[in-house]
Amino acid sequence: MAFPITRLRRLRRTDALRSVVRETRLTPESFVYPMFVCPGEGIRKEIRSMPGVFNLSVDQAVKEAGETYALGIPSVILFGLPEKKDEAAAGAWAEDGIVQRATRAIKGEVPNLIVMGDVCLCEYMSHGHCGVVRASAQSLGAAAAAPPLTTEYEIVNDASLELLARTAVSLARAGVDIIAPSDMMDGRVAAIRKALDAAGMINTPILSYAAKFASGYYGPFREAADSAPQFGDRRSYQMDPANLREAMREIELDIEEGADMIMVKPALPYLDVIAAARERFDLPLAAYQVSGEYAMIEAAARNQWIDRDRVMIESLLCIRRAGAGIILTYYAKEAAKLLD
Numbered sequence: 277m278a279f280p281i282t283r284l285r286r287l288r289r290t291d292a293l294r295s296v297v298r299e300t301r302l303t304p305e306s307f308v309y310p311m312f313v314c315p316g317e318g319i320r321k322e323i324r325s326m327p328g329v330f331n332l333s334v335d336q337a338v339k340e341a342g343e344t345y346a347l348g349i350p351s352v353i354l355f356g357l358p359e360k361k362d363e364a365a366a367g368a369w370a371e372d373g374i375v376q377r378a379t380r381a382i383k384g385e386v387p388n389l390i391v392m393g394d395v396c397l398c399e400y401m402s403h404g405h406c407g408v409v410r411a412s413a414q415s416l417g418a419a420a421a422a423p424p425l426t427t428e429y430e431i432v433n434d435a436s437l438e439l440l441a442r443t444a445v446s447l448a449r450a451g452v453d454i455i456a457p458s459d460m461m462d463g464r465v466a467a468i469r470k471a472l473d474a475a476g477m478i479n480t481p482i483l484s485y486a487a488k489f490a491s492g493y494y495g496p497f498r499e500a501a502d503s504a505p506q507f508g509d510r511r512s513y514q515m516d517p518a519n520l521r522e523a524m525r526e527i528e529l530d531i532e533e534g535a536d537m538i539m540v541k542p543a544l545p546y547l548d549v550i551a552a553a554r555e556r557f558d559l560p561l562a563a564y565q566v567s568g569e570y571a572m573i574e575a576a577a578r579n580q581w582i583d584r585d586r587v588m589i590e591s592l593l594c595i596r597r598a599g600a601g602i603i604l605t606y607y608a609k610e611a612a613k614l615l616d
């Protein structure tokens with residue numbers, strides 16, 4: 277039955293009608309608010325490339341966590357800036373590590389807020405890579421006069437697993453509710469599950485950054501978490517942005533290894549990956565609206581080239597529509613206020 281019998285505009289006439297037929301709804305319950313915790317006291321330092329996002333000392337993070345919860349947002353995810361970095365990422369798994377301290381403080385003040393702990397080594401390694409770095413055999417064997425090789429170092433997979441597992445156990449002991457590994461080493465979910473179980477934490481779920489792409493959209497985060505690699509890039513462990521089928525394999529493997537929830541990162545440029553994952557897998561699915569996505573909206577809005585609030589809500593709604601039930605976003609608090 278086509279025009280003039282069918283007129284789709286009939287249901288678009290008023291706000292009330294549009295609301296009745298709306299297929300996707302955005303609510304603060306689906307948001308996770310990322311926070312960057314740093315040493316010191318009373319510190320609230322704005323990140324240059326992410327206006328409105330701050331490095332927070334533990335006391336300020338507790339305050340922010342309380343505000344987040346009061347806005348109806350059920351969870352935060354913590355990233356840490358340690359006092360010092362080394363070659364063993366000691367700050368990631370130390371009992372008094374920055375995220376461990378922040379977690380204890382937040383859980384003490386806002387016990388019902390779900391604290392997710394990002395598990396990675398890059399913020400704690402002096403070289404800024406997500407795993408253990410070893411000079412490759414190729415470069416060790418090369419003559420001094422030889423031209424520079426493309427691969428002069430290697431991110432060692434299996435040796436990194438032990439540190440990641442140790443970090444996960446340490447975070448769970450500090451009170452982290454959900455362990456979220458973001459490193460992209462092969463086998464990390466199984467290694468973390470095994471270590472958590474051995475430590476008696478059989479009820480701590482794992483949200484794996486299952487399909488994490490080597491993305492230019494992470495730029496501002498590296499300033500926020502002070503985690504830029506000192507040499508090379510992350511393309512030998514994070515995924516090629518060109519690969520959708522490989523993303524499905526990554527997710528499938530993480531599920532086999534024991535992931536309870538899965539994530540796609542970044543979000544907006546990867547809506548097809550989110551939709552494909554939603555179609556194929558039945559686990560809770562998260563997507564991370566990353567720093568570059570946030571920074572682009574902020575920059576354009578500051579130039580008055582776009583309507584900030586409208587684009588913010590639309591971007592989040594579209595991530596939801598693509599199939600993500602959980603959205604990690606720096607806009608969590610702002611969007612929750614607008615949706616109220």
Ligand SMILES: [Zn+2]
Pocket residue numbers: 396397398399405406458459
């Ligand atoms: Zn990392």
